[in-house]
Amino acid sequence: MSPVRIPVRNAGEYDVVVGRDLGAEIDAAVPAGAKKALLIHQPVQTRRAEAIRERLAGRVEVLLAEVPDAEDAKRIEVAAFCWGILGQAEFTRTDAVIGLGGGAVTDLAGFVAATWLRGVPFVSLPTSVLGMVDAAVGGKTGINTTEGKNLVGTFTAPVAVIADLEVLETLPRNDLLSGFAEVAKCGFIVDTTILDRLTADVDAATDPASPVFAELVERAIRVKAEVVSEDFTESGRREILNYGHTLGHAIEYMERYRWRHGGAVAVGMVFAAELARLVGRLDDDGVQLHREVLESLSLPTTYPAGRWEGLTTAMRRDKKSRAGMLRFVLLDGIGRTSILNGPEDHLLFTAYSEIAE
Known part of the structure; x- marks a missing residue:
């Protein structure tokens, strides 16, 4: 090529x-x-x-x-x-x-x-x-x-x-699939064709020798390149690239970085989808699509119950917080993003309960 x-x-x-x-x-x-x-x-x-x-x-x-x-x-x-x-x-x-x-x-x-x-x-x-x-x-x-x-x-x-x-x-298969969490993220936030390719044939999509694989890598890079060209220092639109990362980074911290980044972000995206459903921004089908796509990539979509207190502490230290206020990138529909500032604690806990096992 x-x-x-x-x-x-x-x-x-x-x-x-x-x-x-x-x-x-x-x-x-x-x-x-x-x-x-x-x-x-x-x-x-x-x-x-x-x-x-x-x-x-x-x-x-x-x-x-x-x-x-x-x-x-x-x-x-x-x-x-x-x-x-x-x-x-x-x-x-x-x-x-x-x-x-x-x-x-x-x-x-x-x-x-x-x-x-x-x-x-x-x-x-x-x-x-x-x-x-x-x-x-x-x-x-x-x-x-x-x-x-x-x-x-x-x-x-x-x-x-x-x-x-x-x-x-x-590349080891687990490492390759972990990286696809970020590819899927680009599909959820901007380029829905990525999700179409993943749901049509996930095996071809994740085969490094296939043209579909090359297409998805290119599409994900184009999403990020376009966003950061508009907003280099994350003062505006670039924040959408943090979809799933607020909880994801907290999970990595709790696990002392023994979890792969993609696995933590996958759980974080499902959490964000559940939170978006609770506040009326994403429908049931949109939440289910998160689980279907990420599980097809052998990525986790749940996290152990009883870890919420430690996760909230870690999230409040995250650089994405503002004056101690948590901020989440949410979806208003697949491919459409928005920001939720300072959600109430009971909403966060309820969303976490949906991914806890």
């Missing part, structure tokens, strides 16, 4: 390139003035990282930084480890950082690039569905603290995002 270029136009203009065999795109993405590049990667990506280093040899000196898997990478200690390499190697503002991995590595590497010398060029090479359709697009970077997820971070645009679909063919 020929590469597809999806433009993102905000604080920095760049393209998300989607396709296969995109080595030449990596060459082009590293800025011409760079003498050095730090390639931050997960352990499973070591062979690919070494291949990229060899590819760029002669033009750019590439240093490799292996970081822990998943959310364990998004700690200040890991960022400091990367800063140490940059300092010892005397990186300048014209040098670059490359992130190779899933959503967590994308968040970490982007944060390291944004904070070193107040910003050096960042190239994102996502290797998961989550990374391609969500974390790598839009310029959000961040790390976690003991108080919550992504509470420390920046809005910093990359110079390029290169989404090579070939790398997804070896």
